[in-house]
Amino acid sequence: MAAVSVSTDQPVRVRLAPSPTGTLHIGTARTAVFNWLFARRHGGQFLLRIEDTDRSRSKSEYTANILDGLQWLGLSWDGEPVIQSARIEAHRAAIARLLASGHAYRCYASDDELTAMREAQAAAKQAPRYDNRHRDLSPEQEQAYIAEGREAVVRFRIDDDAVITWNDLVRGPMRWSGSDLGGDMVIARRAPAGEIGDPLYNLVVVVDDAAMAISHVIRGEDHIANTAKQLLLYEALGHAAPVFAHTPLILNQEGKKLSKRDGVTSVSDFRAMGYTAEALANYMTLLGWSPPEGMGERFSLDDAAQVFDFDRVNRAGARFDWDKLNWLNGQVLHGLSATTLRDQLVPLWTERGWGGSGPVAEPQWQLDLAILLGPSLTLLADGVEQATPFFTTPELNDDARAQLEVEGARPSLAALATALDQHGGAPLSAPEAQELLTAAVGAAGIKKGVLMKSLRAALLGSLQGPDLIETWRLLHRIGADLSRIRRCL
Ligand code: GLU
Numbered sequence: 001m002a003a004v005s006v007s008t009d010q011p012v013r014v015r016l017a018p019s020p021t022g023t024l025h026i027g028t029a030r031t032a033v034f035n036w037l038f039a040r041r042h043g044g045q046f047l048l049r050i051e052d053t054d055r056s057r058s059k060s061e062y063t064a065n066i067l068d069g070l071q072w073l074g075l076s077w078d079g080e081p082v083i084q085s086a087r088i089e090a091h092r093a094a095i096a097r098l099l100a101s102g103h104a105y106r107c108y109a110s111d112d113e114l115t116a117m118r119e120a121q122a123a124a125k126q127a128p129r130y131d132n133r134h135r136d137l138s139p140e141q142e143q144a145y146i147a148e149g150r151e152a153v154v155r156f157r158i159d160d161d162a163v164i165t166w167n168d169l170v171r172g173p174m175r176w177s178g179s180d181l182g183g184d185m186v187i188a189r190r191a192p193a194g195e196i197g198d199p200l201y202n203l204v205v206v207v208d209d210a211a212m213a214i215s216h217v218i219r220g221e222d223h224i225a226n227t228a229k230q231l232l233l234y235e236a237l238g239h240a241a242p243v244f245a246h247t248p249l250i251l252n253q254e255g256k257k258l259s260k261r262d263g264v265t266s267v268s269d270f271r272a273m274g275y276t277a278e279a280l281a282n283y284m285t286l287l288g289w290s291p292p293e294g295m296g297e298r299f300s301l302d303d304a305a306q307v308f309d310f311d312r313v314n315r316a317g318a319r320f321d322w323d324k325l326n327w328l329n330g331q332v333l334h335g336l337s338a339t340t341l342r343d344q345l346v347p348l349w350t351e352r353g354w355g356g357s358g359p360v361a362e363p364q365w366q367l368d369l370a371i372l373l374g375p376s377l378t379l380l381a382d383g384v385e386q387a388t389p390f391f392t393t394p395e396l397n398d399d400a401r402a403q404l405e406v407e408g409a410r411p412s413l414a415a416l417a418t419a420l421d422q423h424g425g426a427p428l429s430a431p432e433a434q435e436l437l438t439a440a441v442g443a444a445g446i447k448k449g450v451l452m453k454s455l456r457a458a459l460l461g462s463l464q465g466p467d468l469i470e471t472w473r474l475l476h477r478i479g480a481d482l483s484r485i486r487r488c489l
Contacts, residue, residue, distance in 0.1 A: 012038065014039050014217075015049050020051075020060070023266040023268050025265055041309065045078040049212065050063055052084055065268055074278075074281060102157075105154070106134070107154070117130075128182070132184050151192050160179040163175065168244050170310050180228075202230050218244075273379060276380065283324065285308075289304075291312070329379060333379075336374070342367045342370035352391070360478055370383070386465070389459070408447075411446075413454050428477075459472060
């Protein structure tokens with residue numbers, strides 16, 4: 001960990017700059033968490049910029065997914081999101097300035113020429129780079145290319161002997177050499193003579209970050225080489241550079257960068273699986289950040305914002321740990337009030353067509369079911385699976401069937417059914433339920449445990465499930481217990 005103090009004499013303004021070319025990725029969301037925490041910690045602003053300049057890949061439904069995911073996680077942003085594509089004139093103006101000041105120039109090299117150049121480099125076992133061949137064209141050479149009808153990209157000069165340094169809030173002092181940046185960089189796509197084509201990523205980010213007065217750029221470490229290039233652009237454009245913090249990548253179980261191949265990578269996927277926003281936000285904070293001693297691992301974003309700083313962000317990649325996420329999610333669910341839990345479960349039950357009418361639609365019954373299931377939930381979705389035998393009559397699984405073959409199982413269930421019939425539809429208190437069990441066991445002359453297991457088998461179709469007496473009482477309230485016992489006799 002690098003101990004770099006944060007100067008907060010200037011107002012903290014950070015931003016998340018997602019590209020709407022896919023759904024909100026867990027890596028982007030984690031970057032959002034760190035930005036949000038940092039802004040909160042320093043009383044600053046957290047801004048949003050939608051980087052939609054790749055027109056062919058950007059989609060409005062991805063923008064909607066990103067905004068929705070951030071909102072769901074509780075990562076509120078300040079002001080309206082900046083839409084990058086709307087700022088293209090500012091980007092072009094900056095390129096025009098760089099052309100005028102000689103920091104940039106037009107390069108007419110054709111695709112074929114560039115391919116031949118790269119092949120020659122590969123043959124000579126050199127790293128691929130642009131060899132700056134059009135850096136100093138004479139006006140005559142340029143005219144000749146234009147006369148040929150060639151289009152030009154705009155390239156930004158990167159001197160090989162340039163030395164780029166910055167103090168990274170995560171990684172400490174950083175030093176890059178211009179010669180490692182691949183030669184003069186394209187900042188605008190090909191366009192006919194005299195025009196400026198579509199501005200490209202490094203240029204637009206610098207222009208926008210400067211325009212938005214961003215004080216700290218907090219983003220994934222896959223952008224480190226971009227930072228070196230962007231610092232040269234800040235200098236050439238005469239803008240003060242922000243402070244940079246490069247956060248570690250999120251790795252899969254094998255220690256490789258988490259990718260689409262790992263399956264679940266979008267915030268919306270986690271949400272659909274039944275993770276709560278609170279647990280996911282908590283978990284993402286732990287992905288790369290170590291809370292101070294005594295804080296524990298279970299905390300809210302607001303708690304973390306009180307103490308967040310980059311000294312506690314690790315440099316090493318953060319391995320995704322499903323067990324920890326599951327544990328946190330269980331903690332969050334177990335901490336919910338009964339009514340909140342019920343209110344979260346009811347829509348999931350409704351999706352299945354459960355609980356719309358009849359006794360199972362009764363709010364108090366649903367609340368009691370939520371209370372019964374709550375302690376065993378890891379995911380909200382478990383509250384659907386575990387609620388299934390309460391809304392639909394379950395088939396008996398093999399274990400349940402085997403249990404009914406145990407000596408005394410059926411006779412004791414039969415005795416229980418008779419007693420239950422006499423009890424009628426009136427509510428069943430816990431002591432009454434216990435009395436009925438004891439009486440039935442006495443009649444059949446077996447151990448109570450046998451009847452309890454058999455009753456569970458009859459009611460739930462399985463030997464697993466929540467507290468038996470409470471399960472029975474809930475099923476009794478909707479008139480579903482006696483028939484389930486009788487079908488086993
Ligand atoms: N649009 C870029 C991305 O999604 C933004 C990177 C940055 O924060 O500068 O990777």
